[in-house]
Amino acid sequence: MATKIPPHVLSKSTFMKGNQCHKALYLNKYHRELQDEISDQQQAIFSSGTNIGELAQELFPGGVDATPESYYNFQASVKDTAEYIANGEKVIYEAAFQYQGVLCALDILVKKRGKWYAYEVKSSTSVKGPYILDTALQYYVITNSGIELADMSVVHINNKYKRKGPVDVHQLFTIESVLDQILPRQANIPKKIRELKRVLKGKDVPVMDIGEHCHIPYPCNFLGHCWKHIPEERSVFKLGNSRGKEWDLYKKGIYAMEDIPDDYPLNKNQRLQVNGWKHGKTHIDKQGIKEFLKTVRYPMYFFDFETIRPIVPMWNNSVPFQQVPFQYSLHYQGRKNSKLQHFEFLAEHEGAKDPRIALLEQLIEETKKPGDIWVYNIGFERARMNEFAKYFPKYKKEALAIADRLRDLIIPFQQKLYYTPEMDGHHGLKYVLPALVPDLSYNDLEIQEGGTASVTFDAMISGTFDGDVEKTRTELLEYCKLDTYAMVRIMEKLRKL
Numbered sequence: 001m002a003t004k005i006p007p008h009v010l011s012k013s014t015f016m017k018g019n020q021c022h023k024a025l026y027l028n029k030y031h032r033e034l035q036d037e038i039s040d041q042q043q044a045i046f047s048s049g050t051n052i053g054e055l056a057q058e059l060f061p062g063g064v065d066a067t068p069e070s071y072y073n074f075q076a077s078v079k080d081t082a083e084y085i086a087n088g089e090k091v092i093y094e095a096a097f098q099y100q101g102v103l104c105a106l107d108i109l110v111k112k113r114g115k116w117y118a119y120e121v122k123s124s125t126s127v128k129g130p131y132i133l134d135t136a137l138q139y140y141v142i143t144n145s146g147i148e149l150a151d152m153s154v155v156h157i158n159n160k161y162k163r164k165g166p167v168d169v170h171q172l173f174t175i176e177s178v179l180d181q182i183l184p185r186q187a188n189i190p191k192k193i194r195e196l197k198r199v200l201k202g203k204d205v206p207v208m209d210i211g212e213h214c215h216i217p218y219p220c221n222f223l224g225h226c227w228k229h230i231p232e233e234r235s236v237f238k239l240g241n242s243r244g245k246e247w248d249l250y251k252k253g254i255y256a257m258e259d260i261p262d263d264y265p266l267n268k269n270q271r272l273q274v275n276g277w278k279h280g281k282t283h284i285d286k287q288g289i290k291e292f293l294k295t296v297r298y299p300m301y302f303f304d305f306e307t308i309r310p311i312v313p314m315w316n317n318s319v320p321f322q323q324v325p326f327q328y329s330l331h332y333q334g335r336k337n338s339k340l341q342h343f344e345f346l347a348e349h350e351g352a353k354d355p356r357i358a359l360l361e362q363l364i365e366e367t368k369k370p371g372d373i374w375v376y377n378i379g380f381e382r383a384r385m386n387e388f389a390k391y392f393p394k395y396k397k398e399a400l401a402i403a404d405r406l407r408d409l410i411i412p413f414q415q416k417l418y419y420t421p422e423m424d425g426h427h428g429l430k431y432v433l434p435a436l437v438p439d440l441s442y443n444d445l446e447i448q449e450g451g452t453a454s455v456t457f458d459a460m461i462s463g464t465f466d467g468d469v470e471k472t473r474t475e476l477l478e479y480c481k482l483d484t485y486a487m488v489r490i491m492e493k494l495r496k497l
């Protein structure tokens with residue numbers, strides 16, 4: 001009779017979680033209800049990870065899949081994997097192993113010339129630090145389950161891959177052996193496993209204060225629970241360019257900015273931020289703003305892109321993780337007090353066509369009148385225009401000419417020429433707008449920030465969107481339009497000073 005495999009005590013992900021923080025491991029096991037809600041953007045990241053894993057299987061086609069039918073029954077997967085190996089299968093996807101109560105599911109296990117090779121797929125462009133511990137644990141569990149591994153590799157994205165025609169998985173992925181790095185780690189793994197099992201046997205939640213470990217290597221999913229004693233606004237963790245001062249203050253029992261002593265060493269901008277909260281002080285450097293405004297002249301445009309960033313290039317002439325513009329909003333004002341004109345572009349999502357050429361042609365046409373093109377945080381828009389020039393040589397001259405006309409409205413706020421307490425140390429548009437133009441708000445919109453716009457359009461173009469398409473397209477347009485209208489109003493406000 002086949003022996004029944006007992007449920008696992010630790011998995012690869014809980015091992016990693018416990019290695020980051022004992023309390024996170026314990027809460028994850030016994031107090032799941034305290035977890036933070038998963039945002040749409042996090043969900044999109046998980047889903048893209050799954051898709052990349054499935055695509056990487058094409059590197060070793062024709063395998064058998066040991067994925068369990070139910071997430072709660074990985075032991076069936078362990079049993080299936082053992083059977084596949086016994087039956088002489090050469091390629092096994094999601095091969096599962098369990099040793100001393102520790103479960104690991106490996107993305108791809110391959111037998112070549114009588115030897116086993118393990119592959120773990122990651123949707124990043126290099127082998128990152130935490131992957132070494134992650135694969136070291138897998139190596140430990142697999143080899144102790146009786147499978148000798150000739151090599152273990154991380155399969156990651158090759159960011160030099162430029163798509164030409166159908167996706168070439170052999171170009172898209174890079175296979176990098178990590179064996180030399182994981183072998184020296186083997187001696188410590190059993191000790192770590194024992195330590196984490198002891199944590200799980202404990203009666204009480206481990207005592208663990210918040211610290212840098214809450215975000216490193218991964219943001220913890222119990223932040224809402226553990227960080228609730230930190231004020232949402234005005235916290236010392238919002239101190240700009242803090243360089244460790246936030247933790248120094250926290251250790252001294254200072255959580256809110258208004259409690260920071262006047263003699264605590266802060267730089268000029270940090271002092272401005274703290275005094276803003278402490279004394280409600282707005283700082284306006286009128287001379288500085290006057291100098292800035294001397295460079296502002298009509299006619300002028302206000303411009304903003306929205307982009308998606310597919311891991312696997314969706315179109316020819318693009319590379320992994322490239323920011324692909326799919327939408328823009330453009331306001332134009334010819335003279336002071338003249339009527340504002342608005343132009344916009346939102347790519348068709350049906351047919352998943354490359355949005356770039358249509359967008360660029362329309363942009364060239366709509367910016368053909370002279371005038372500076374104001375953006376907020378120039379680096380992003382300039383980089384996109386330079387990419388247009390690089391990937392579409394036919395439009396190089398026009399794209400570079402637009403890049404040359406870009407001007408940055410962030411400057412007065414980045415240089416703290418204008419600072420109000422509501423900006424809370426930030427100079428992003430989402431902070432500056434409510435501080436300067438309180439009657440205009442993103443809060444009334446369905447889509448309120450660029451990340452959501454990106455996830456939404458990505459779902460539409462990939463065919464996974466299940467909402468009301470027409471309504472959502474209108475919401476995308478409204479959101480992007482507000483970004484440029486916000487700039488118009490901010491410029492007005494500065495000029496009124």
Ligand code: SF4
Nearest residue numbers: 021024214220222226
């Ligand atoms: S939020 Fe920080 S202290 Fe709390 S469980 Fe997570 S890592 Fe541990």
